[in-house]
Amino acid sequence: MEISIRARIRAGDAVAFGQLFEEHARVVHRHAARMTGDRTVAEDVVSLTFLEAWRLRAGVAPEGESLRPWLLGIATNVIRNTRRAARRHQKALAKLPPHEVVPDFAAELTGRIADAEQLMAAKAALERLRPAEREVFALYVWEGLDHAAVAEALGKPVGTVRSRLSRARARLRELTDQELARERAERSTQRRSGSGQLTGDRALAVRSTKETIR
Template identity: 45%
Template sequence: MATSTDRALWFRAAEGDAEAFAQLYDRHARAIYNFLYRRTASWSDAEDLTSAVFLHAWRRRAEVQLDRDSALPWLLRTADYTVRNEWRSKARYRRAVAAAHLLVSHERDHADEVAGRLDDDQQIRRARTALRKLPKQEQEIVELCIWAGLDQQAAAVALNVPLGTVKSRLSRARKHLRELTPVSAVENQS
């Protein structure tokens, strides 16, 4: 049995075929989770946000028309919007709690103390710190091309910019990251 393209699966899902949508989920959930984990440095937040991305995709499946055979660029852009909304929501919450003088210290979940996850969290934080020093446009390119593994054409679609723009931003981002950090701290995350 031939494997269907994402576009064909999306069309079937838009017609109400839950199995087609499940196949899309199976294909892309790991990439979306990894993208969100790298953005949040929290495995539990990444799991929750991955669910939110696919819930949003399910709800919008009849409205969205893919312009490529892969749904991944659209899903990654949706993941980007989802994580930004989450950050804004958390910032509003922290401001409200601080205003009410109820700010309490945050205790990490016991699961975060597992040695492997702590090491991963520390590496992600170092990489995120280096990434934050880049201009916003270069950050997006690193997140899509290096961390999420999109090719440059797919990143151009996800960002709605020309391919040449993606290439130049990626080149500048790599140069800046080499200047800011040891190579292993960023590229080991890909």
């Protein structure tokens, strides 16, 4: 009888663990990139996730289907820790003397495209969700896990997953609309301000021309 990959991983089989990495590293990276918005950080999350998975290999359930929920659960914990570390880092940086900020016009230009505008608003809204709701949304919607698999990944009852997902979806729609309204109001204000300046310049030019003719 062939020994299952779960049994081999539980026993510390390096070849089986390598196979696990080959099959799921991209999935973990995609999940981390979506949750953090940073591919470099996502690469670190992948490394830490599989290091932690090796440490916790004895806890793999003897029976079951895909190990993807187990790995994504570990990755979610790693992301939480990464976020906490990033917040501590930001607090430390905030204590340093301020430096000159160079304006970034990329977001403004991208925002003129409707699809990009929607995407930016949704991303900002996602960051405003409660962490528990954001995690459930990411695993269910982005990673395609069913309710039971999400519950397995997070170590929560299925009922809790369902309620968090429902709240996340409703809250995300509300927050996305708020973000879109805010961004459009800001751009409208910028356009009016720019238009006023342009109008003033033109008026000055016209007056100067008339005076020269006289």
